[in-house]
Amino acid sequence: MPFSSSHSNKMITPPPPPPPPTSNLTCLASSENFVVGNLVARQLFFLHHIQILELFLALFVFVTIHSLRQKRQHGLPLWPLLGMLPSLSLALLQPQTNLYEWVSEILCRQNGTFWFKGPSLSSFNCVVTSDPRNLEHLLKTKFSIFPKGPYFRDTVRDLLGDGIFSADDETWQRQRKTASIEFHSAKFRQLTADSLFELVHARLLPVLEDSIKHSAAAIDLQDILLRLTFDNVCMIAFGVDPGCLQLGLPQIPFAQAFEDATEATMIRFVTPMGLWKAMRYLNLGVERKLKMSIKGVDEFAEDVIRTRKKELASLQLNNNSGGGVTETDHTKEQRSDLLTVFMGLKDENGEAFSDKFLRDICVNFILAGRDTSSVALSWFFWLLHKNPEVEHKILQELCRIVGARSSSDHDRRSHANDGDDETVVFKPEEIKKMEYLQAALSEALRLYPSVPLDHKEFPDGTILKKGTKVIYAIYSMGRMEAIWGKDCRDYKPERWLRPSDGRFMSEPAYKFTAFNGGPRLCLGKDFAYYQMKFVAASIIYRYHVKVVEHHPVQPKLALTMYMKHGLKVTLQRRDNAERQTLINSLQINPSI
Numbered sequence: 084m085p086f087s088s089s090h091s092n093k094m095i096t097p098p099p100p101p102p103p104p105t106s107n108l109t110c111l112a113s114s115e116n117f118v119v120g121n122l123v124a125r126q127l128f129f130l131h132h133i134q135i136l137e138l139f140l141a142l143f144v145f146v147t148i149h150s151l152r153q154k155r156q157h158g159l160p161l162w163p164l165l166g167m168l169p170s171l172s173l174a175l176l177q178p179q180t181n182l183y184e185w186v187s188e189i190l191c192r193q194n195g196t197f198w199f200k201g202p203s204l205s206s207f208n209c210v211v212t213s214d215p216r217n218l219e220h221l222l223k224t225k226f227s228i229f230p231k232g233p234y235f236r237d238t239v240r241d242l243l244g245d246g247i248f249s250a251d252d253e254t255w256q257r258q259r260k261t262a263s264i265e266f267h268s269a270k271f272r273q274l275t276a277d278s279l280f281e282l283v284h285a286r287l288l289p290v291l292e293d294s295i296k297h298s299a300a301a302i303d304l305q306d307i308l309l310r311l312t313f314d315n316v317c318m319i320a321f322g323v324d325p326g327c328l329q330l331g332l333p334q335i336p337f338a339q340a341f342e343d344a345t346e347a348t349m350i351r352f353v354t355p356m357g358l359w360k361a362m363r364y365l366n367l368g369v370e371r372k373l374k375m376s377i378k379g380v381d382e383f384a385e386d387v388i389r390t391r392k393k394e395l396a397s398l399q400l401n402n403n404s405g406g407g408v409t410e411t412d413h414t415k416e417q418r419s420d421l422l423t424v425f426m427g428l429k430d431e432n433g434e435a436f437s438d439k440f441l442r443d444i445c446v447n448f449i450l451a452g453r454d455t456s457s458v459a460l461s462w463f464f465w466l467l468h469k470n471p472e473v474e475h476k477i478l479q480e481l482c483r484i485v486g487a488r489s490s491s492d493h494d495r496r497s498h499a500n501d502g503d504d505e506t507v508v509f510k511p512e513e514i515k516k517m518e519y520l521q522a523a524l525s526e527a528l529r530l531y532p533s534v535p536l537d538h539k540e541f542p543d544g545t546i547l548k549k550g551t552k553v554i555y556a557i558y559s560m561g562r563m564e565a566i567w568g569k570d571c572r573d574y575k576p577e578r579w580l581r582p583s584d585g586r587f588m589s590e591p592a593y594k595f596t597a598f599n600g601g602p603r604l605c606l607g608k609d610f611a612y613y614q615m616k617f618v619a620a621s622i623i624y625r626y627h628v629k630v631v632e633h634h635p636v637q638p639k640l641a642l643t644m645y646m647k648h649g650l651k652v653t654l655q656r657r658d659n660a661e662r663q664t665l666i667n668s669l670q671i672n673p674s675i
């Protein structure tokens with residue numbers, strides 16, 4: 084034991100004072116005494132230092148052993164004053180560490196829940212959980228006591244204002260109710276089907292075809308899909324198409340401003356609040372960039388709102404004066420984007436919504452719907468590359484659907500039954516029938532949820548301290564044996580199909596949390612599935628997507644799970660004969 088070393092029992096005595104001078108002999112003797120005394124004193128002094136050093140060493144060893152032993156109980160070593168911060172910093176500093184996997188490993192060791200303890204006096208403490216029972220408690224049973232909270236709202240207010248994503252209580256409820264009615268209306272379904280048809284057939288497929296014709300070089304599929312969903316969600320929110328996805332893949336100022344504003348807002352979450360507030364006040368660094376990009380977003384929104392108001396006013400004038408409705412007026416009247424819907428409504432005082440509030444509503448929907456489906460599709464195509472048997476089954480499903488188009492079908496394209504890739508357009512009722520594709524997409528979202536972590540704030544002091552954050556690790560939930568069984572890490576769309584009839588069966592939201600759950604369940608879930616299925620089916624039917632060899636695939640550390648290096652792929656056009664053989668074999672043997 085370091086504490087019981089033999090030195091620890093020795094008395095430490097000060098060096099003796101020099102003796103008074105006497106005769107020569109006694110002088111010699113006393114000077115000898117003096118030298119010896121000095122030597123002893125020095126030795127004792129030295130030993131004294133060694134003791135302190137030893138003491139520190141012993142203390143260090145003791146604290147280290149004690150802190151490391153805490154790992155068994157708490158999941159991570161727990162250091163005095165620093166808490167678990169050293170382990171987190173170490174994980175963050177190693178570029179090859181996947182932080183989501185790191186959290187998953189701790190959660191697996193700790194049966195699904197652990198406390199992250201930050202440095203003393205910091206507000207870095209939080210509970211991390213992947214336990215479905217806790218999720219149900221947070222998202223449904225005790226929904227009202229787990230709000231988004233003032234910390235989240237303060238951090239995102241400059242960009243999101245009072246929009247649905249950050250609002251709580253009344254403000255949230257009002258937007259949720261109106262948007263929910265709109266999202267489930269037939270008009271909205273028509274808008275989404277039309278806008279997707281236009282985007283996929285007039286823009287996405289020509290861009291993909293161009294990559295084959297002109298360069299045959301690798302393309303970044305994630306970038307192309309991000310452009311597609313950005314254009315699509317702007318059509319739904321604002322009723323305008325920014326045109327990010329087109330030949331040449333141009334930089335669009337509004338899209339760039341939106342991207343910069345989101346990134347700069349996210350940086351606030353890892354910066355002490357006092358610091359970013361001071362930087363905002365002084366208009367410095369990333370806060371300066373945020374201010375400029377929000378200005379870009381606002382200018383775009385103000386322009387669209389102004390134009391739409393004029394458009395609606397002239398339409399009203401035309402109607403009141405009994406003027407005939409022209410074809411373009413008719414199209415405008417049919418608008419079912421969120422901006423037009425909210426412009427036609429009144430607030431609780433019977434007043435029209437302010438331009439600022441209309442801007443907030445649209446910006447929030449763009450944020451919610453812009454990247455989630457595209458990153459999910461990127462992970463999905465990567466998983467297909469690694470699991471070609473799943474790709475084959477999806478192609479079989481698509482061929483079965485195309486093959487089943489009856490000859491009496493009026494909408495049928497001229498060559499649809501012989502699988503001509505140029506002409507096949509999947510119809511909404513056919514998209515609905517793609518149950519294996521739905522299973523394959525759900526399985527991709529289970530393993531790579533677009534929102535890998537989410538959080539709630541604890542508002543009162545019953546069990547946890549006021550303000551404590553609760554983080555639910557959606558990524559880790561897909562990797563818990565206790566939830567999905569021993570094969571939880573395998574990509575198996577079949578786990579989503581009922582063994583008796585092969586139909587898709589959904590899972591409870593607290594087990595499969597990719598779309599959140601309870602009253603704040605993702606509003607765009609049905610639309611997102613439609614969008615992902617339409618895009619995936621249109622690509623897979625025409626092309627074999629090959630990921631470039633040795634392309635590094637890694638998640639980026641962000642609120643949305645982007646692929647850090649994009650997804651570099653090459654496309655191979657599918658042979659008509661390949662599809663035709665499948666269609667024929669399915670007609671001969673429908674049970675395949």
Ligand code: HEM
Pocket residue numbers: 247248259316319447448451452453455456459532533534537538596597598599602603604605606607608610611
């Ligand atoms: C694969 C695609 C998608 C995934 C995985 C997804 C996931 C989520 C998640 C996890 C939340 C909860 C976020 C939170 O409250 O912290 C959410 C909320 C939301 N999502 Fe989605 N989403 C997707 C696509 C979309 C699309 C395309 C739209 C709209 C066009 C959309 C609209 C919304 C809205 C409005 C909310 C806020 C709901 C509320 O707070 O009441 N989502 N989504």
